[in-house]
Amino acid sequence: MKSFSDYSALADKAIKDIRYPGGELDPLYEPIGYAMSAGGKRLRPGVLLMACEAFGGDPEAAMDAACGIEMFHNFTLLHDDVMDNSNTRRGRPTVHAKWDSNTAILSGDTMLTLATRLISKVPDNRLRTVLDIFNNMAIRVYEGQALDMEFEKSTDVTKEDYIRMIMDKTGALIGAAAQIGALIGGASDKEAQEMYEYGMMLGIAFQIQDDWLDVYGDSSTFGKPIGGDINNNKKTYLLLSAMEGDESQRKALTDAMALDSGATKIKVVTNIYDRLKISEASQKAVSHYSSLAIAALKRAGIKDEYKESFRKLTDKLTGRKR
């Protein structure tokens, strides 16, 4: 049985093998090569390749699409980092920090078109379906990013608003990766739709887990400093859950959010979370969406060994131990 890491390693190799025009066009393409070589989990292309093989396809036949999905993902990171003014990603300077924001904008635009071109390399009989899935997914990702930026300014965001936003911003892309992989592998539209559902639910679970790790994670494995979201007053699943408490709890939380960034603020907010059992509530939500992911997987009707590989991936991403 192959595991997810086999597929992600396959994708990683293909992504790093992509060659870009050079010479006088280096200022445009060098940042693209830099962004694409950063590594990371290769979650989306790995899911795409695994879904392809799960329906009997050859992962090599899905490699262009896998690279396209990762190119799209990295395009959104380039532009998000400009919008959020983030200077570090995966331990390295972001493109707009290393070059400048104009470079991040234009190289990002180029990546979006390169991604569309890679995705379009599917066989003719799948072209329209796959292209529609890809374009509709992209629109959802932008809408999710727009909502995320709106939420920063808003004071009455609910947990439900948040779930809807991460469905757009995170879930849709993982869903589309699984769906496109399945279609290339030979799945029926119905089967591919179930794989989309799997990816969507996995995306939600994964994002809530990421929010949880920011507070309760192990700094040596999380990759980001613990409490970053708390310091930034980020409207995470944890914060929005805590905001559902009574008036006095909301007041305590609002007061804590007004504190200056630092260890004290992180401690005060974490104490409120602990009192409200937010960790348990978040983990329950992660379990809930993970189960929905697994259920979709069963409906998709893939062979047991692939079901097992996807289940293991789900557990790994959501910190489950079975």
Next chain:
Amino acid sequence: MKSFSDYSALADKAIKDIRYPGGELDPLYEPIGYAMSAGGKRLRPGVLLMACEAFGGDPEAAMDAACGIEMFHNFTLLHDDVMDNSNTRRGRPTVHAKWDSNTAILSGDTMLTLATRLISKVPDNRLRTVLDIFNNMAIRVYEGQALDMEFEKSTDVTKEDYIRMIMDKTGALIGAAAQIGALIGGASDKEAQEMYEYGMMLGIAFQIQDDWLDVYGDSSTFGKPIGGDINNNKKTYLLLSAMEGDESQRKALTDAMALDSGATKIKVVTNIYDRLKISEASQKAVSHYSSLAIAALKRAGIKDEYKESFRKLTDKLTGRKR
């Protein structure tokens, strides 16, 4: 006989009729509606529709593609305005000036995907060809923009470099509009290729004419203040032609470029241009590329009345009087 303005009016109406999602997504879509309603010549969609009919197609069948081409063009304007920090376009604040640069980036990204989706509405048997033309064109436009930004920093740009850059940045898009319209209208690949050539040559002629108008145009009809390029030391066809003079002329020009912006600088540089007969040389280049456009049109083998409409458009855009 229908004239270009009939087709551009048709496109203008369809573009203004596009409806966007609203409500909480207003922050994403309102700037798109704003940008798309700005008007302008509707050159690219008009060319696309006219090319479609010239090959016997119904312009209505090409309307989605025409809107897609204009959407793509406006996406590039949104991002270019962020990169150039331009605050005014067509007499109104640019999107990044009216909202902010994050809005211009994200709404621009959305426009690129919306454009791809509109372009993809061509019939199945043309989908791959049209999509490939569109994506390859988009890459050329980004490369042209990258070269344009490089040229600003460089001191040894030649007239030939400049032509190559405007072929990418301006010509490729008008060429693709003509080619896609022709294909939807029923043209053979060979005929559509000639229409691409027409649009490409028209784009070069049009851009050189635009450079010329900046110096020798009539401020009441040009739409921008005369001498803007001179004040910004922009490497236009005129400046690069003048730079081909001997050492003493280059020295005079370099000295003039070091002057503060204003009427004196414009006058000094214009005097140098006059001495070097740059106006005549530029107009000769405009004629040259216009003739190449008309020659491609003839090879495309369209009916005389459409040839005449395209010839009139070429004359209008390049200020020719016949």
